[in-house]
Amino acid sequence: MFDSLKEKLGSFREEVEESAEEKVDADAETQAETDADVTAATADATDQAADPTTPEPAGTGPDPTEESDGPGFAKRAKSAATGQTIIEAEDVEAPLDELEMALLQSDVELTVVDEILATIREETIGETHLITKSTTGVVQRALRKALVDVISVGQFDFEERVAAADKPLVIIFTGVNGVGKTTSIAKMAKYLEERGYSSVLANGDTYRAGANEQIEEHAEALDKKLITHQQGGDPAAVIYDGVEYAEANDVDVVLGDTAGRLHTSDDLMEQLEKIERVVDPDMTLFVDEAVAGQDAVQRARQFNDAAEIDGAILTKADADSQGGAAISIAHVTGKPILFLGVGQGYEHLEQFEPERLVDRLLGLDG
Incomplete structure (x- = not known):
C-alpha cells in the first residue's frame, strides 16, 4: 500500500542527508586548513617575538579572525570541528524541488504539497536543528510532522463517538457509483x-x-435486517423506516445507503438534502476509491460543500501505490479519513490511524 510514495519520501530523505553530510566533510576540511594556517601564523609570530630584528613580511599570513566563504562559515566550521552540521536552505531546496514533483505525481493535491514543503523547511532549516554526525533524525522528524499535520486534520475517535451516541445512531453513506x-x-x-x-x-x-439485490446479498451473508422499498421509491422514506425499525427493535445503528451521485446532479443532491431534513443523520460518510487519486480529492471537496460530510472511507487502499487521496482528503475538506478498505472480505475494513500510516510511509513501523 502506497509503495510508490514511500519510495519517493525515502529518496528525498537520502538526498538531504547526502547534501548535508558532504557539506560537513567540506567544512571540516576547510577548518583543518584554517587551523593549520593559524598554527603557522602563530609559530611565525613566536619566532618574530624571539628575534625582534626579523621584519614582519608585509601582507603575509592569514588573519585568523577573518571568516571564509561568506557569513556563517565560522559557525559552520565550529560545528564541523565537533562533528556537527547546521542544515541550511541550500541543503534542502534541490531535494525539495524533486519532492514537490514526486508528491504531485503521486496525486497529492497542490495546496497539500505546499503545506508539506513549508513544514519541512520550518523544521529543518536553521541553527536550532543542530545534528551530530547525520541529518537522518531531523529530516525524518520533519517529514513525519509534515505528513501527520496534513493527514490528521479533523480526526476523531469513531468508536468513542459510536459509544457515546444516543441509539439508534444513523450513519448515511454517500459517493458516486x-x-x-x-x-x-x-x-x-x-x-x-x-x-x-x-x-x-x-x-x-x-x-x-x-x-436492492446487491445489498440484499450482503444482508443475507451477514444475517442483518434490510429495509427496502420498490425501485423508484423515496430514499428518505426508506431510511426513515430503517430508523423506526431500529427504535422498535432496540437496534443500535442504522446504516443507510444512497444513490451514487455527482455534485452536478441536482435532483440527486436534492434527495440527499431531503434525507438530511427527514432523518437528521448522526454521521454522513463519503466513500471513494483511494486509487482515484485527484478525482477522489475533488469529489470529496464537492460533496462536503454540498452536504457537509463528517468523514471519509477510502476503498481499494491496498491497491493504491500513490497515496495522494489518503494524504489530501482530510486537508482539503477539514474532515477526517476514518477507514480504509484493504481487501474484499467483510473483515477488511481498517480504522485509519494517521500516525500509523505515516510511520508506514517512512519505514518506521518495523
Whole structure:
C-alpha cells in the first residue's frame, strides 16, 4: 500500500542527508586548513617575538579572525570541528524541488504539497536543528510532522463517538457509483458487530437497477435486517423506516445507503438534502476509491460543500501505490479519513490511524 510514495519520501530523505553530510566533510576540511594556517601564523609570530630584528613580511599570513566563504562559515566550521552540521536552505531546496514533483505525481493535491514543503523547511532549516554526525533524525522528524499535520486534520475517535451516541445512531453513506459504497456498508455492519453493536441496513439507493439485490446479498451473508422499498421509491422514506425499525427493535445503528451521485446532479443532491431534513443523520460518510487519486480529492471537496460530510472511507487502499487521496482528503475538506478498505472480505475494513500510516510511509513501523 502506497509503495510508490514511500519510495519517493525515502529518496528525498537520502538526498538531504547526502547534501548535508558532504557539506560537513567540506567544512571540516576547510577548518583543518584554517587551523593549520593559524598554527603557522602563530609559530611565525613566536619566532618574530624571539628575534625582534626579523621584519614582519608585509601582507603575509592569514588573519585568523577573518571568516571564509561568506557569513556563517565560522559557525559552520565550529560545528564541523565537533562533528556537527547546521542544515541550511541550500541543503534542502534541490531535494525539495524533486519532492514537490514526486508528491504531485503521486496525486497529492497542490495546496497539500505546499503545506508539506513549508513544514519541512520550518523544521529543518536553521541553527536550532543542530545534528551530530547525520541529518537522518531531523529530516525524518520533519517529514513525519509534515505528513501527520496534513493527514490528521479533523480526526476523531469513531468508536468513542459510536459509544457515546444516543441509539439508534444513523450513519448515511454517500459517493458516486461504483466506488464500493454498498460493500463498505456491509463491512461497517461487520465491524460494528465485532464491537458488540447491532445494525440494520436501509437501501436508499432506490433508482439503480439491481441495487436492492446487491445489498440484499450482503444482508443475507451477514444475517442483518434490510429495509427496502420498490425501485423508484423515496430514499428518505426508506431510511426513515430503517430508523423506526431500529427504535422498535432496540437496534443500535442504522446504516443507510444512497444513490451514487455527482455534485452536478441536482435532483440527486436534492434527495440527499431531503434525507438530511427527514432523518437528521448522526454521521454522513463519503466513500471513494483511494486509487482515484485527484478525482477522489475533488469529489470529496464537492460533496462536503454540498452536504457537509463528517468523514471519509477510502476503498481499494491496498491497491493504491500513490497515496495522494489518503494524504489530501482530510486537508482539503477539514474532515477526517476514518477507514480504509484493504481487501474484499467483510473483515477488511481498517480504522485509519494517521500516525500509523505515516510511520508506514517512512519505514518506521518495523
